[in-house]
Amino acid sequence: MSYLAPGSPENVALAQHVNGRLRAESRIVAARAFLFRAAGAGLFAALLGIGVGAAAYGYAYMNQFDSAAERIAAAMQTALSDVxxxxxxxxxxxxxxxxxxxxxxxxxxxxxxxxxQLGQDATPASKAPxxxxxxxxxxxxxxxxxxxxxxxxxxxxxxxxxxxxxxxxxxxxxxxxxxxxxxxxxxxxxxxxxxxxxxxxxxxxxxxxxxxxxxx
Incomplete structure (x- = not known):
């Protein structure tokens, strides 16, 4: 790559060197930013997975006790149906x-x-047998x-x-x-x-x- 800049060849070479250094540092900064973004996205995904897993476990845990309570209630209702x-x-x-x-x-x-006590002579008002x-x-x-x-x-x-x-x-x-x-x-x-x-x-x-x- 060449730059059309006024001055001596040394100044031109120095300018090219400085420009290359700046671009290299820009790539490093961009790479670090990408690394941070990737790490943040990974951490977010991990936390999201943990949250979903905890929610699913809690739902299953509560649903298990609800089912047991329903079974006990149904058993008691059936047992007391003839009570x-x-x-x-x-x-x-x-x-x-x-x-x-x-x-x-x-x-x-x-x-x-x-x-x-047997009341053999007792009869209703209707005189029915x-x-x-x-x-x-x-x-x-x-x-x-x-x-x-x-x-x-x-x-x-x-x-x-x-x-x-x-x-x-x-x-x-x-x-x-x-x-x-x-x-x-x-x-x-x-x-x-x-x-x-x-x-x-x-x-x-x-x-x-x-x-x-x-x-x-």
Missing amino acids: TLKTKGEVTLTDNTLRVEGLPKGGNGVPTPTQA VNTTFTVFKQVPYLDGQIVSGWNFRANEDKPFQQYCYFSRRSNEPKGQVEIKIDLAMDGKVLPQPQKSDVNLAILATNCVWHDGKSL
Whole structure:
């Protein structure tokens, strides 16, 4: 390269040398600037990747607990679908015996209702026929509650026309005593198992007491 500049050849050579030096330094500055820009872009990309990864991990972590909570809620909802809540029962349960205050006992110690208690002459205002039935309960302690079997009899019949079994437990709540009831079986057959339920009806039903003595 040549420059048409006035002066001696030495001045021309010096000017060319200075100009080359300036261009070299300009390239060095440009290279440093590019290096800094590249480093900044790389650091930004790394931080962006870390941020996206942390966000994805946090989302997955929270979603995992939400799924677990949903599964537990669904299981409890299914288990309580057949539950009957009652406040403050009117009978007193002592061990495995249902106590009805004031009920006379027969010669073998088994409670026997009197004719007055059965109210054979009681009729509704409509004068419609009245069917009299009674229920015998059998209780078997289980965990913090009990398995209750009920036998429904018609008057003057020795064989129950219906049998049922359920799990019952009581708990004290701020609003009073609450009874939780889960139906287990009917007439010697286990009820269908609710989906997504932690309560195994078949296992609990092995403690049911049936009138014919047969087991499930």
